[in-house]
Amino acid sequence: xxxxxxxxxxxxxxxxxxELPSTAQLVAVSKFHPADYVIKAYEAHQRIFGESxxxxxxxxxxxxxxSYPDIAWHFIGPLQTNKVKYIAPFxxxxxxxxxxxxxxxxCRQADRVSGSSINNRRVIPVLLELHVAQEETKxxxxxxxxxxxxETIHRTPEEWQGVxxxxxxxxxxxxxxxxxxxxxxxxxxxxxxxxxxxxxxxxPERFTELSMGMSGDYPIALRHGxxxxxxxxxxxxxxx
Numbered sequence: 259x260x261x262x263x264x265x266x267x268x269x270x271x272x273x274x275x276x277e278l279p280s281t282a283q284l285v286a287v288s289k290f291h292p293a294d295y296v297i298k299a300y301e302a303h304q305r306i307f308g309e310s311x312x313x314x315x316x317x318x319x320x321x322x323x324x325s326y327p328d329i330a331w332h333f334i335g336p337l338q339t340n341k342v343k344y345i346a347p348f349x350x351x352x353x354x355x356x357x358x359x360x361x362x363x364x365c366r367q368a369d370r371v372s373g374s375s376i377n378n379r380r381v382i383p384v385l386l387e388l389h390v391a392q393e394e395t396k397x398x399x400x401x402x403x404x405x406x407x408x409e410t411i412h413r414t415p416e417e418w419q420g421v422x423x424x425x426x427x428x429x430x431x432x433x434x435x436x437x438x439x440x441x442x443x444x445x446x447x448x449x450x451x452x453x454x455x456x457x458x459x460x461x462p463e464r465f466t467e468l469s470m471g472m473s474g475d476y477p478i479a480l481r482h483g484x485x486x487x488x489x490x491x492x493x494x495x496x497x498x
Contacts, residue, residue, distance in 0.1 A: 262495060267295065268302035270493050278487070282480060285332055285469070287490030290497035293318045299493065300326055306350075308488050310335025316344050323348065334427075334469075334488055336397060339363040346382065347371050353385040353427040353469050353486075356397040358407050361386075361421060368420030381420060385427040385469055388449060390442040392431040401449055408458040415460050423459065425467030425485070426450050430475055439475050443482040446470055450483075 274284055287308040288296050296307055296318060307329060309315035319331060330350035337352065339360055345352075346367035355361050364382055371380040386407070389398030399407065411418050428446040430439045450468050459465050469486035471479025476487040 261292075262295065262298070264298040264301060267298045267493060271299060271302045271304055274489060274492065277477070277480075279480065281483075282485050282487060285334070285486050285488045286493050287334065287472075287488050288318070288494065289314060289335070289490065291490075291494045293321045295494050296322060296329070297326070300329065306330045306332060306486075308332045308334040308353075308490070310354075312337070312341040312344050319348055332486075342367045343370070346380070349382060351383045351385065351424065353488075354387050354397070355384045356387050356399065358410065361407070361418075365418055365420035372420075379419070381422050383422045383424045385425050385467060386423065388426050388428045388446055390428050390430065390445055392433070392438075396429055398428065404449065404453070405456070405458070408453065408456065411460065412458045418460070422461065423465055425465055425469065426453070427469040427486075429472075430470070430479075436475075436478065439478050440482075443470055443475075443479050443484075447482040 278284060283306060285306045285308040286299050286304050289310045305328060309331060315331060315333065322329060331348065332351045332353050333345060333349055334353045337354055337360060342363050352364060364384060368380040368382045372378065386404060387398035388404060389396060389400060426446060426449065430442045433439065454462060454465055467485050468483055469488065471484045471487040473489050473492040476489060479487060
């Protein structure tokens with residue numbers, strides 16, 4: 259499979275951006291693609307990139323961070339607690355928090371990075387992943403589990419200083435049934451609005467991100483208020 263030229267990636271990015279409202283940002287999903295593709299997208303003014311494997315992300319960050327320090331890396335895949343330490347120093351956002359245990363480990367690693375410095379305390383922005391898809395293989399909180407966690411955080415705010423809750427993330431079912439996808443994204447939006455007005459958030463004004471929608475369903479996600487859309491194949495093509 260031949261590599262895409264810079265012009266092709268730039269053209270695809272331009273087309274996608276033209277479809278996005280001013281309230282939404284594009285996360286270019288660069289997983290399984292070479293660092294060279296990240297550079298080509300960067301040169302076309304893309305700054306947010308999504309990765310789902312820790313080893314691949316760390317490799318790209320090590321290769322690119324000196325020359326491209328303003329890249330914002332988002333982690334968007336399943337994350338094991340024992341891998342958090344590798345991305346905690348530099349990750350811009352972890353979108354795929356699926357358990358209280360994982361959130362506590364992110365806090366712990368943020369504190370470790372901060373060390374004894376109060377002025378330079380590391381706070382990692384996170385999204386809580388809501389499970390709405392039909393596939394049981396997809397992870398995330400149920401609505402009730404989500405609110406149980408929010409209540410725990412609300413009761414013990416001192417335990418969560420290493421993270422900032424910025425919003426929700428969700429993946430729709432892998433289906434051709436657009437009505438099903440529509441229902442799922444509508445549910446995510448309703449839970450998002452419910453959380454924002456629940457009184458359980460420590461900083462409700464910062465809970466603004468709704469990450470949903472990928473290459474095959476992002477127009478539906480945008481109709482339901484997505485602020486982050488995670489698009490890979492429509493930019494970079496099939497994985498190499």
